[in-house]
Amino acid sequence: MRQKRHNNWIISKSLGETRKLAKVVLENISGLNLICLFGQLGAGKTTWVQFLAKELGIGKRVISPSFILQRQYQINNRKVKFRWLYHLDCFRLKSDKDLKAIDLGELLADDHNLVVIEWADRIKNILPDKRIDIKFSYHNLDQRKIVYDFRN
DSSP states (O other): OOOOEEEEEEEEOSHHHHHHHHHHHHHTOTTOOEEEEEEOTTSSHHHHHHHHHHHTTOOSOOOOOTTTSEEEEEOOOTTSSOOEEEEEEOTTOSSGGGGTTSOHHHHHHSTTEEEEEETGGGGGGGOOSSEEEEEEEEEETTEEEEEEEEEO
């Protein structure tokens, strides 16, 4: 079966433009429940997850789970099929073997879960093909280049 891909990019000049991308991803996420984030430290990955959480109706403060690996949030937006957001941060992992505490396959098997992984490059050997990749990079001091790739 041939993989269908939709690749696009933006230069984000403001937090508002970055937030719009969270909305675009949710509007086009059909059939996918894994979002993998890539990019340098401080490039905007956690900020983007915070915007995604707001679009999902999550009222709690979303912070990076870098010391505990995973955080779970209940989704309160009935316009989306998802009921839970799982936010993983693999920054501190040395390899995908360090992810033993979390059964990623089980999380992804439930269509009501939306899984977002920061530093997904640390576990690239175990990532499924069907996912959304979002790559953040510095364009200049105040701007980010964000490349997003729907892989379904």
